[in-house]
Amino acid sequence: MEKRVTFGRWTIGILFAVPQLLLIFTFFYWPAGQAVYWSLTLQQPWGGGNIWVGLDNFRSILSNADYWNSITASLVFAAISTGLAMVIALVLAALTDRQLAGSRLYRVVLIWPYGIAAPALAMAFRFILAPEAGFMAVVNKFWPGFWDPGLDGADAMASVIIAFSWKYVGYNFIFFLAAFQAIPRSLIEAAAMDGSGVIRRFRDIQFPLITPTIFFLLVINITESFQDSFGIVDIMTAGGPANATNLMVYKIYSDGFKGLDYSGAAAQSIILMLLIIALTIVQFRFIERRVHYR
């Protein structure tokens, strides 16, 4: 006998799927379709309909050095913040899994950052990393001019990366810890009996067995670093100084809603979407091969 639920008539199945399909259509395919349409037209700032311009919007964006600068900044941001958030979370989870002192505390405390809204978090980090007061002020006192995210593009990029990574460390930590704890204790013990030390066990046994989680988090972190960075950038640097932190997602907003270039912003969002799709495909094609699914 078939164990799963089946429907005698396909119409019933369709009816069950309709609410979900409606939601996806209304909130994803329709807006995405609209964005594609806008990107191919020129929206007049004071209304009066769209003029069809074909790929002109894309041509003008891609020939703009500012835009390439934004892409580079986004890729740098994605690579460093994903790497930082994942490595820190992995180390913390590995230590917690070994039941070292304080592991209970980590477990509770580390999920909190993910629950904080990006603007609130960015506000906090704006104060924490302020050059004129607090810890960084002390550092600046000893090395004058060492830290000033308001003037130095690299410092500003570091600030948003720190804030973003801090938020995602907690998120990644929970997944890593769950993955570590899903590894049967006896596997670690068997490896210990086989003469493998702590580091070697991590490399040979635990790491390969959590590769599905690493892969999942890699995809999620990179995708989110392109999208979820908006609130942090807006509050902390507003894209500055000198566009140093003008990430793609922030440039869409500032060009569209501040510069009133709706069509250009729509074209940028299409490019961002294609970039994320391309990156995800690359990850599935080339990295997933090294994942050991159990």
Place this chain on the structure above:
Amino acid sequence: MASITIRGVKKNYAKTQVVHGVDLDFASGEFVVILGPSGCGKSTLLRMIAGLEEISDGTIAIDGMVVNKLEPRERGCAMVFQNYALYPHMSVAQNIGYSLKVAGVPAAERTQRIQAVARVLELEHLLDRKPMALSGGQRQRVAMGRAMIREPKVFLFDEPLSNLDAKLRVQMRSEIRKLHRRLNATSVFVTHDQVEAMTLADRLVVMNGGRVEQVGTPAEVYSRPASRFVATFVGAPAMNMLEGEVTLDGISLLGGSRKLNVSRTGLAVGAKVAVGIRPESVRMVAPGTPGALAATVDLIEELGAGRVIYVDLDGAPFSVVTSETVHPEPGSTIGLQFAEADLHFFSSETGGRLDVFKVSVPEPALQG
């Protein structure tokens, strides 16, 4: 090959003590089985020998060297786990050869030794498979291979057969035995299955509640159980136990309804004792046979080669194993007879074996 010396070993988890001071000596090359019910501390003891659990108190020495502070890898033990604990992302060959790889053995020698072990365990055709693609018995063999390849001084088995089906278990049992004869390494095998324990052991250690109840050959443990616990735990069906009280001229059983004629030696009148008799030592006779004990049949279990007859003896459960072809009806009355030499006596207070009794009246031992 190595001897193992365990002295006053205790294990505490937070406030609860699970092993209360164990002293044992395992000779070099011996196959020792630690038998006990779940929670008796047998696995904990094994894991302390392996180095997977810290030793709270006492010492464990392998070949005369105290290993309390040594890492598992420094102790020269190999262990077979209950759930096999095979590395799921490695092939059979990689699983077996992992310890050699860690030890830095060159690839060529590694391959050669993996092949040799695989040949012994008949795993040669499976070397490229992942554990997922193996049957339970094959996984078990890979786990054994992983332990064997290191040529350890000591083999530790933590209930390795309990995940196998009955037929495979019997087969693996004899394979483990054969393997031991070949390798002749000191082996410690933990199980809760008394048949497994009896068949495998050179020497049996029976544990209960974190204490060693008895150490001896399987035959010794079976024929002279040191305590009431051992008497009822070893042997299937379990030994019958009848509660009694020492009187002036013998032992009054079952609250006075039956009487056993023995000359008391060394026990005070009024002392509480338990009288044990193995179901296979009881003979079934026609009811009314002189000296036989009358009992009512409750239930009959057919074993094929014989049958277990559960009877009611004035409210106390009692069982008889017989190979005779008689089929008494449930509810009917039968007579039971047994020789006094087959009786075991235990103190009701301590549970310890009492050998002070001499059964003085030859036949009948029991008066119904």
